[in-house]
């Protein structure tokens with residue numbers, strides 16, 4: 004809890020944002036030559052690189068599913084991505100994040116079109132500042148589109164936090180660490196509309212009304228991020244000023 008650090012001052016957050024304001028987001032599709040699809044994304048101070056391979060033959064072969072593609076997702080934090088040195092390699096946290104993120108994406112990928120194949124998604128957190136799993140999902144979604152993987156829609160993700168009694172959008176690390184609750188969301192967006200929640204995690208404590216407010220705020224946030232995801236994809240694939 005925020006005993007020493009004041010997270011809200013004069014109705015503004017620690018970085019000057021309004022309660023319903025996202026951090027600055029920058030998205031670039033198709034940045035890696037050797038991946039089938041890729042995306043570089045910044046969400047505030049988070050810096051993420053996502054790469055997608057596939058559909059391709061499953062390695063090792065015994066993992067192949069005769070009726071659909073398998074989807075693998077690896078969330079990895081670079082040792083230099085956080086303030087205190089992180090031990091390289093997987094840990095319980097990254098295994099859990101990889102699992103829930105994979106499940107969110109798997110629900111929208113048309114895996115049935117690619118039996119015996121794999122779709123491999125690698126996300127590298129180069130710099131983290133809270134909400135890294137949400138930034139990674141946003142980058143992975145764009146990288147999947149860039150790889151030409153058929154999908155029913157797109158996954159767009161943002162976290163909401165409770166900070167000094169207020170529900171706020173897209174928390175930074177201080178808000179995540181010292182706030183009362185942190186709730187990462189991911190939504191399935193189809194034809195420009197939110198269809199369903201694909202990921203919802205929570206630590207901390209919220210009342211029913213606060214949770215309803217959190218969902219509303221997350222929905223507002225993801226529609227703004229969705230627009231930026233679309234723009235990044237359009238920018239790469241649609242050249243509008245050609246005669």
Ligand code: CDP
Nearest residue numbers: 085086089131132133134135136137176179
């Ligand atoms: O990043 P996200 O909010 O999805 O996950 P978290 O487990 O709630 O972590 C919040 C933040 O704590 C991360 O984004 C990092 O900035 C920081 N963190 C860290 O400094 N060292 C770690 N080993 C893990 C997280």
